[in-house]
Amino acid sequence: MHAPSIAANFKLRRLAIACAMCFVSVMQKKAVILLSGGLDSATVAAMAQESGYELYGLSFSYGQRHAVELQAAKRIAEAMQFREHRIAELDLRLFGHSALTADIAVPKDRQEAEMTTIPVTYVPARNTIFLSYALAYAEVLECSDIFCGVNAVDYSGYPDCRPDYIAAYQSMARLATAYAIDGHPLTIHTPLIALSKAEIIQRGSALGVDYSLTVSCYDPNESGAACGRCDACTLRRNGFARATITDPTLYQEKAA
16 A cells, blocks of 8 residues: 555645634634624624634625725725625615715714714614614524624714613514524624723724724715714724824824
8 A cells, every 4th residue: 555645645634624624613603793894893893703703794885975984894804804794785875864874964073072962973773774684694694693883982872872772672683583583592792882982992902903994984085084073083083092092094184
């Protein structure tokens, strides 16, 4: 009997590695990540990955004026080696009634103390719609975990970012799918919900998140540079300052 050739041994080794990777993939917990392309969703993805989850990203092209965030979502998914990243197409401009989906001016130059009521950047029922898509995706994946970057501290004006909303949606979701009633109850993870923007940035930085890949601005220019004046830019800029971490955001020259 002849000993296997070097080439044959190499092929066997590659096959063994491939089989091992497949086994790990099958055994690893899956999680659907609602990936907007922003700072919060990138941090949530890193936290899920640290917890041992295999990441399946879901982003949305919904007619938003800041569609540049979808390019950011793609960058994040690639950099963090998501198992899969899907972009759902829907058009919330059909309903409008938001500065992000209609011809309504984005508020600029507001102080954080002024951000106490529901702003015109609120998109009606957006998180309910996004979570419903994520619920369907999770069921297809036979997955019981969804990670979402909602935050009730910096975005207290958004009704669908509150803990009681998430709890209510999770209760509904556990009654809504075949996979759930077959003994796999869904959990919606919101690890950022009670953190300040500075705390989120510190947590993500400790996990190695590259925030230069992310986009937060509601009104970027055509090249993707942030306006530096909308609420999202203000919260982001202040968050980096309070975290004493350099802000890698590319701001428009007049806002720098």
